[in-house]
Amino acid sequence: MPLPRRICAPALLLLMCCVLSPPLPLQAAQMNQAEAAERVLAALDKDGREVVVALHRTLAAIPSSGPESGGPGESKKAAAVLAWLRELGLGDVQRVDLPDARVPSGVRPNFALVLPGRDTSRTLWIISHLDTVPPGDRKAWTGDPYTLRVQGDLMYGRGAEDDHQGIVSGLLLARALVGTRLVPPLNLGLLFVSDEEVDDTGINHVLKTRPDLLRPTDLILIPDGGTPDARTVILSEKKLLWLKFTVLGKQGHGSEPDKAVNTLTAAADLIMRLRGLYNDFPAQDPKFDPPASTFEATKLAAGVESVNMIPGQTVFYMDMRLLPTVPASAVRERVRQQADAVEHESGVRVRVEVESDSVSAPETPADAEVALRLFRAIRAEYGVEPTARGMGGRTFASDLRAHGLPCAVWMTATGTWHQPDERSSISNNLRDARVVTRMLFEAGTPRR
The missing domain is CATH 3.30.70.360 (Alpha-Beta Plaits)
Incomplete structure (x- = not known):
């Protein structure tokens, strides 16, 4: 993974130092879950802005549109994510690559990482996608779509919100868990898939070849749609x-x-x-x-x-x-x-x-555990009342629901996906990770 422009090697090592040593993990049972959640939330906030920008800068520089639009596919972006995970000491990933002769690497990468919890029979999954759409008319962009621009709280670049924000929020939480050496109540799973923007072949390849990976009792969150006020939880799709x-x-x-x-x-x-x-x-x-x-x-x-x-x-x-x-x-x-x-x-x-x-799929019930945990986490983090909605756009949530896997689509979004000057908010990345932390630990006090 190339070093971001504004973080030299010593600074990056300082950011990572809390996770490079291998002390034994602490069971969250040794403290109450509220205390454990607060430790992870504090770890997210510490140098969180610098880590978010560094990750986005690396991801933005790697084109990953599919071959249908003349793109190279997702392999180089997958390699950058895998390199970052290895730096955390998290190299034990499960590869579920899909052969595709149309891309230079010959495969569309899909891979999963599971951080064990006390209850290893259940996993809270964050599923994000590695591909982006092409930039479109470059003259409509203020700057180079593949060079991250940071202006205040906003980061501009192709894929910044769709779906680099989803990728980064999951990586932030994994880093915080490793850094605090806490074992959560449930497993935390990160699943990265290819080809969401065109045919969903990545997630369907995973469902076909690894039917054991995702289970109906798991909690599945897809950070690939939402609203600026964080209220909208998408439980069904047209x-x-x-x-x-x-x-x-x-x-x-x-x-x-x-x-x-x-x-x-x-x-x-x-x-x-x-x-x-x-x-x-x-x-x-x-x-x-x-x-x-x-x-x-x-x-x-x-x-x-x-x-x-x-x-x-x-x-x-x-x-x-x-x-x-x-x-x-x-x-x-x-x-x-x-x-x-x-x-x-x-x-x-x-x-x-x-x-x-697309497949016909049932909606996720509003009283499904993933929805209820997400509702409570949004209330705790944002102090707003979430709303269950449907969406006209398509994500691979429908593919999961068609396989009997309840899931929720949610993120705090600017709504600029696929547009020129696509952008993501640094604070949205951090607060999305905080919401998932609250889901994982079902604890924590409201943020003021």
Whole structure:
């Protein structure tokens, strides 16, 4: 792991000195859990800002988008995290890598680390993802997206919030536990996965090849969504349905429309007809924002190169986010009916393909232990009343819930993921780690 610019080697060694020696761990039972929690919380606050910035600076400098966008994958970022864990003396990780010939390393890394608790049969997991989206239009950024900029409490860079903040909050807690030599009531597990931004192949590979790793009795937190006030706990997600439409007709000269079959106008007609899906599926659920299913045309992928050409093929995509009660099969059937109508009226052929179809998953009950512990921890740390909500965006929480694994999605967020000048708050990183500490120990006094 390269040294951050503003921390020289002696300073970094000073930051790590509390964990490099190997004294025997202390059982939290030797003190009450409130005292143990306060010791860990104090360890988080000590030089926490410098550690947060150092970690973010290292992670920001490593591009980790997937091969679908021409990226190198996550292996170099995984290596940086693993190097940091080894410096803590935590090198006993479980690798669950997924082969992928499209990336230079040949694998998409997934790995888990478990710090044993007194009850080794249960684990509080923090699951974060190593990949980011590409920077997009670099001209829209104030600075280099791969060079961390720190302005006051904010750190700017691609991936800063999605999901470097999730990675860092887990690493901070692991460091604090090692430094205090305390054994928590439950195991603390850190699981780092690849390919969250595209297909969730990382978490699904873990679920398939290591079904013993995550258990229904575990507490699973995914720091990959939230609000600035820390109130929002996401316990359910809309189903994702991406459709690809290929409209086929006959190419011709712009001055001779009678000799062509214009697929662009037919595609426009179909797009407008599909706006009617909002009326066809009007159900609402106030847990979500927006409360209804959404059906939006997004990407136009193929056409013609010249203004004086009538296109004979037009390709476009739709992004649909369905409430859990709306069956994807019914939506696809209605889409096919509208495509058939356009074929009949315009003389084109319309091919509809499923580009991505997320699993249907139950929501995590608000009285599940992971939710109740998280609610209590948020109240203790922030002094606010948390709210159980759903989200239209997709995380791999749905994959976990589909496997019978209750989980909660939460972080204290600026909400700038995927945007130019994506940013993360230093204090949010620290307080997220404090909230998880309170979940782990179920103790601690409210912070003033």
